[in-house]
Amino acid sequence: MQNDQKKFRFYQTENHEFVWTDDERYKISYSNPQMQAFDYEKPVKTIREIQYFYYDLEIAVRNPITGEWEPFSSVRSHDFPQAEYLGEAIKTLITDQIKTGAQRYPDKKHEEYTYFKSQSLTHPLQEDFYDIRRYHYTGDKSEWYEIYIGTFDTAVLIQPLCEDDLWALYDCAEKFIKYCIEIYNIQIQENPA
Secondary structure (H helix, E strand, C coil): CCCCCCCCEEEEECCCEEEEEECEEEEEEEEEEEECCCCCCCCCCCHHHHHEEEEEEEEEEECCCCCEEEEEEEEEEEECCCHHHHHHHHHHHHHHCCCCEEEEEEEEECCEEEEEEEEEECCCCCCCCEEEEEECCCCCCCCEEEEEEEEEEEEEEEEEEEEHHHHEEEEEEEEEEEEEHHHHHHHHHHCCC
């Protein structure tokens, strides 16, 4: 199942919604961030300086009849948000050597193997979660990805994805975090404690 054709893209709306979508079936969006740093009187440089981080995550699917986006699941992530780790997880999965530390499944008929690796961002009290998977078939050297994105007990499986699709999600997550930090720092400068 080789998938070399990029389907997903990232964009930011005028009202600061960060969206990852294929424009046909799925739309994942992050918005309305709020943060509080450990040292709440000083601006921050990285997400690691943030004690509390809140945001809205919405998963929407396109209605095949009306063509309109319909909410599938949404959450206000506040206790254990996972978006801050998403970019790092994607980068690790894409850049790792696939055969090192991967699970290997034999295809005895053709004497080939499928290698499988994943990065899971979960927590027992999660509001949002991600399970990103990478597959590599040694027969035709094909490679593909898939991702489960969910809120509480509801998730969508998006597949097959190519590497460029995941890089678009990486951009979405990383630029959302950067924006959150910028907004937080502006608020600190405008309203000193």
